[in-house]
Amino acid sequence: MRFPRTLLTVPVAAALLLATPTAALADESVHVKLLELNNSGASGNATLTALDNGDLKISIRSTGLVPNSSHAQHLHGSATGMDFHCPDMSADTNGNGYVSTEEGMPVYGDIFVSLTTKGDTSKASGLAVDRMPIADAKGNLSYDRTIASADLPKGTVEHLKDLHIVEHGVDANSNDKYDLDGLGESTLAKSAGLSGIPEEATDPATCGMVSGAAVGSVPVGGVATGDGSTRDRAAAWYGAGGLALLAALGIVVVTRRRSYVLSRAQR
Amino acid sequence: MTRHRTHALIIAAVLAIAGAAAIAIGHHDEPAAEPPLTAPPAAPSSAPATKVGHDVLTRGKLLPASVPTRVRIPALDVDEAITGLGQEPDGSMQVPTDARTVGWYTKAPTPGSLGPAVLAGHVNFHGADGTFARLSALHNGDRVEITRQDGITAVFAVTRVDRYAKNQFPAGAVYGAIDHAGLRLITCGGYFDRRSGHYVDNIVAYAELRGTE
Incomplete structure (x- = not known):
């Protein structure tokens, strides 16, 4: 009996060893809250989900953006553990009332991934406004894209919770479009070799910080953690105990009655 | 006669002790008491999106x-x-x-x-x-x-x-x-x-x- 049981234990132990969690990263879904920046009136929510195959699924829903306009958006930060966060108005070093992209970068970090609608997603596409999502007539923006693991900078998935999402494009003179009359020409675009781009188009409108995380792939239904094999054990013990007590009582009664009868007969 | 009776009583005592022990084991083996069927906690509220300049939205x-x-x-x-x-x-x-x-x-x-x-x-x-x-x-x-x-x-x-x-x-x-x-x-x-x-x-x-x- 004991021998076959030992034989069984070995493969089970081996299987357990193999099943021990490895260094593979946990799938998880990181929730990002996009907060208004530069009094833009815009806000939103985003979800970054690390998929089984190492790809990154990004989903963004924003409201209150400049309508019918493209909004450059990026993951900012780094995978080297730098402590970036979202800027407040104190980052407006030139005092024009707006935190520009250059003024924000020391706080939220450099462009890590450009969240374009198609094609390249590297830092080089940071100002590729022709491939950036466009807010609808009501200023709502909806963005969904899965970026292949090969196109992600090293350490992206590992540092998802350290990254920030920044959406650009404000409307300083409230005419529902980007124009040079608002804040003048974009110094950022100019330094990148693009002239005539309004500063309104490149100033940040929202900055997103991680607000929570969830299970990456939700299991279906409940969890089958039990086969009921010991649930009746207590009842079995109670039954056996009760029978034994009854038998003891029976013996006592029978013995006493017999001795009683006998002693009476002897008299 | 008395000897027979003594034997019977010893058996009865052993049975009684065994029975009590079995009931004690049963009590020990009883499944842990469970909470009643419960409503799940309310969906966790995320931080209000009103302020800027926060360092963290997590707790x-x-x-x-x-x-x-x-x-x-x-x-x-x-x-x-x-x-x-x-x-x-x-x-x-x-x-x-x-x-x-x-x-x-x-x-x-x-x-x-x-x-x-x-x-x-x-x-x-x-x-x-x-x-x-x-x-x-x-x-x-x-x-x-x-x-x-x-x-x-x-x-x-x-x-x-x-x-x-x-x-x-x-x-x-x-x-x-x-x-x-x-x-x-x-x-x-x-x-x-x-x-x-x-x-x-x-x-x-x-x-x-x-x-x-």
Whole structure:
């Protein structure tokens, strides 16, 4: 009996060893809250989900953006553990009332991934406004894209919770479009070799910080953690105990009655 | 005659003692008392999106990701190794292949990092009581210590213990987004359906990260 049981234990132990969690990263879904920046009136929510195959699924829903306009958006930060966060108005070093992209970068970090609608997603596409999502007539923006693991900078998935999402494009003179009359020409675009781009188009409108995380792939239904094999054990013990007590009582009664009868007969 | 009677009484005494012992064992083996079927906690409210310049929207201490290796629950005398759990082909969570080992669901955050880490263990399996046999006896504040591959032990405190029907499992509350480092310990409970061979309910203990050791 004991021998076959030992034989069984070995493969089970081996299987357990193999099943021990490895260094593979946990799938998880990181929730990002996009907060208004530069009094833009815009806000939103985003979800970054690390998929089984190492790809990154990004989903963004924003409201209150400049309508019918493209909004450059990026993951900012780094995978080297730098402590970036979202800027407040104190980052407006030139005092024009707006935190520009250059003024924000020391706080939220450099462009890590450009969240374009198609094609390249590297830092080089940071100002590729022709491939950036466009807010609808009501200023709502909806963005969904899965970026292949090969196109992600090293350490992206590992540092998802350290990254920030920044959406650009404000409307300083409230005419529902980007124009040079608002804040003048974009110094950022100019330094990148693009002239005539309004500063309104490149100033940040929202900055997103991680607000929570969830299970990456939700299991279906409940969890089958039990086969009921010991649930009746207590009842079995109670039954056996009760029978034994009854038998003891029976013996006592029978013995006493017999001795009683006998002693009476002897008299 | 007297001798015969003495023998009978000795047998009766032995039976009585054995019976009392059996009842005591039965009492000890009785499944832990379970909470009533519960409504899941309200969806965690995320921070209001009104202010700018926040450093964090999350709550409490957060650790970097690291795979769990061992779980200790002093209140239940539990000290067991942890294995990895994926999904079955039907999409349900895998379960450990023996009564003792506790499983960590790998498609979820690691214990101590932001989000809900999920551990599952049997209430009983193949004739043995499981490591989570008395999970429903946990009280608020009870410690759950998870040792991780990076050598850090994440110390959690139980915040609630609920029982849910499996066919109405509150996936949002158990697996959904939370703003802190959380832990969910899952086992079976409730009525055992002999025809399906499964319990109809799940016991879920919720815990939050309190510190490290």
